[in-house]
Amino acid sequence: MKTGVFVNGRLMGFHENGERLASSLRKMRRDGELDEQTNVAYNKRTNEIFVNTDEGRPRRPLIVVKAGKSLLTQDMVEKIRKGELHWHDLVKKGVVEWLDAEEEENTYIALEEGNLAEEHTHLEFDPVSILGYASAQIPFPEYNMAPRVLMAAQHTKQSLGLYAANFNLRCDTRGHVLFYPQSPLVRTRVYEALGNERRASGQNYVVAVLSYHGFNMNDAVVLNKDAIERALGRSEFFRTYATEERRYPGGQRDHFGIPEEYVQNYLGPEAYTELDEDGVISPDTDVFPNAVMVGKTSPPRFLKEISALDVESEKRRESSLTTRSNENGIVDAVILTESPSGTKFIKVRVRKMNVPEIGDKFASRFGQKGVISLLVPQEDLPFTRDGVTPDLMINPHAIPGRMTAGHLLEMLGGKAASLDCSHKDGTAFSGNTEDEFEDVLRSHGFKPTGQEVLYDGKTGARIYAKIFIGVIYYQRLHHLVSLKLHARSRGPTQMLTHQPTEGRAREGGLRLGEMERDCFIGFGAASLLKERMIDSSDKTVELVCADCGSLGVYDKIKGRRYCPLCDSANIHEVEMSYAFKLLVDEMKSIGINPQLRLKDRGE
Ligand SMILES: [Zn+2]
Incomplete structure (x- = not known):
């Protein structure tokens, strides 16, 4: 069967041998006979070739491999170092090529040169390039579970920082600016390449992994009140x-x-x-x-008509x-x-x-998020033999279940960085190692494990436990409790249903949903249920005809209640939810005539 050939998504014709066409097109591109922006993908299953030259395709560079050997030789690397060879020369020579997502499906990419085998087609420049921009900025991602890295990438997007240097001249609908943002002590090469240390979105906190009188249960964090008064985590x-x-x-x-x-x-x-x-x-x-x-x-x-007197x-x-x-x-x-x-x-x-307050959210770069449960004056916090008090305390139980070993490694790295006044590299697969951090700690007279003896701030008594304390980058997230706090007594209602509006921005009511309703039914709290669903919601009094069961009307001029269907005057007032009356009206509009059978209360 002949192979269908598609150029930019349009069927252009057929070819005898798809695999041969694909490889000869690729050879032409590498030889410079075809534009380097051309990408060729061959789908064996559907027997189709896709040639793409259009704009808007994300592409990424890879080193070409032939017969298990990288085309990028040591000789070339030396020339690049000397400045004799440039990037575009490598692309022209066919040593490096840019692949789009479709052509990537035809490749077998080796992560490291040492792993190269006969069947490999390409080689990564650096193993970190298997990660995207967001996750490549997280230090030590290879030490964590994948879902935690994804969460961390999500938290980075929600963090407060300096989102634009000209924020003072801009009129953004909403914007948060962190006071005194710091660049992280432990960072990745991708972070530096993107220039993010000039647009930092967090601060380096001294963190102790320690419970504090039960206030940091689960994911709650205890913060140093004095640190906050020194503008830690403060934003505008x-x-x-x-x-x-x-x-x-x-x-x-x-x-x-x-x-x-x-x-x-x-x-x-x-x-x-x-x-x-x-x-x-x-x-x-x-x-x-x-x-x-x-x-x-x-x-x-x-x-209205405009009269002369108006x-x-x-x-x-x-x-x-x-x-x-x-x-x-x-x-x-x-x-x-x-x-x-x-x-x-x-x-x-x-x-x-x-100013950070109880309920505000903070997160490290490992999917470890939590809200402030208590602000403690510095004098009441545990301190080390050097008199260092933590800025933040997380519960030890946050670590083992989530398996975020990178969190501990960054704390160790941050501590080493603050001791020898340097930045540490947390790039995936190639950053600084635990051993390097341990050496720095040891040479400064600290335990290589990062553990220290702490003393109770209130009694001065030694805490008989090894406590892990280090420096780690924490981000304040934009979920501020002051922007979420909401309560209402009376307030606006919707025009159509007469029920309270929804949402904080519209001064809405607090929803008593189906599950809460079920609880009240299960508990037998009938009067409370009636109060919530009728009296405090969309209560209305309607007239109902006792003879035919349809809704009656009140003739204001004649002062008479009657039934528009059977003209009966046997009309009674019935208390109901306006949403129910609306349902009856809507059913009538599709040709159904619902009837209400009235009974006396005692029956
Ligand atoms: Zn009637």
Whole structure:
């Protein structure tokens, strides 16, 4: 059977021998007869060849292997060192080639030169290149379970740091900036190559693996209160609010300025005291939840007939820009500008400092995450013979079950790095070894295991246990408890179902879900269940016809209750959930007539 040949996904024709075509195309590319951006993939199972030359394919370089020998010789390496040979020369000579994901399927890649065998087609430059950008930045990933490395890569994305050097000039909707970010003491070569030490997103903590009066149970962590007062893990949160003087059809438009008393939904004179005459707040003003930052009025939503006597401003409604209902801060910047459609446009950036507090989340680079359970004054913390107190304490049980040996290795490496004033290399497969760290510790008079004797901060008594203490990079994650805390008594409800709104941003109710409902049923707490599901939710009183069971109506003019179906006046008030009434209405709309059979309460 002939082989189908596809170029950039389109069938171009057929060939007698697919395998031969693929290898001759590859030979042409290596000889420079075809562009080096061409990739050829042969699928034996479907007997198809895919030639790809289009843009947008991620590709990666590999060393070509022929007959079990790497084409990159020691001679070439020397020339590269001297600067006589360059990268593109290697690509031109066919020593190095760029493969896309499809062509990679046809390869057999050796990780190290020593492992090369006859059947290998390519050789990695460095074994670390089997990892992606995110996981290659984690030190010692080869010592951990794969799911922990993936989690760690996830935590790195959630960590607070210096996300952009020009954050002060930007108007990001949301942004966190860490105070005093530090580059890690133990880092990888990939981390350095990406320049991340200039965009650090964490700090080096002194960590003791030790339980503290049961406060760091499970994944909770105990932090040094004095370290936090010295700005450890402290960050600033920015939020940008924006508003526009919009134009509407019919020549009407919004107006910036302090609203007049007679506009609809006027918030009262106190609400506008912080505004200047132009209706805009000044930088460095303290703002509280729901504070007006830009005064604005809008034309009415629905146009009415304009009579000669109407005062136009009477119908205008208040539409000021306010802070969120659960956020406060300080006005950081006010920017007056013009929108693309040429209208006045105002952006207000609000900042708020976040000091780590109980409930805030921290993580190391090994999928070891936890929330603060207690802040302890430094004088009450255990200390070493040198008087060093830990910044953070994790529970020893966090290590064995998760098998994150890299966590311990980084603590050891961090300790060695702080002792000999150097950075340590944690690159996968080729970084510094445990033995090297142990030598440094030994030469500085520490136990090579990293264990030390600690003394109780409150009693001064020696703790009779070997305690592992070291330095490790910890990240503060953006799940701040102050941005999650939420409670509600009364509040807004949805228009359609009359039930409380959902979500913190909308001042929503706390959901009593199906499983919680089942618990109440199982416990027999009928009155509590009724209160939660009806009284505190979408209670409504509807009229029901006792004769035919359909919903009745009230004629306000005649003051009469009747049934629109059978015209009976035998109507009763029934308490029910509005969602149920909605269900009945929706069933009627698809041609089903639900009937409610009424009974007396005692029956
Ligand atoms: Zn009826």
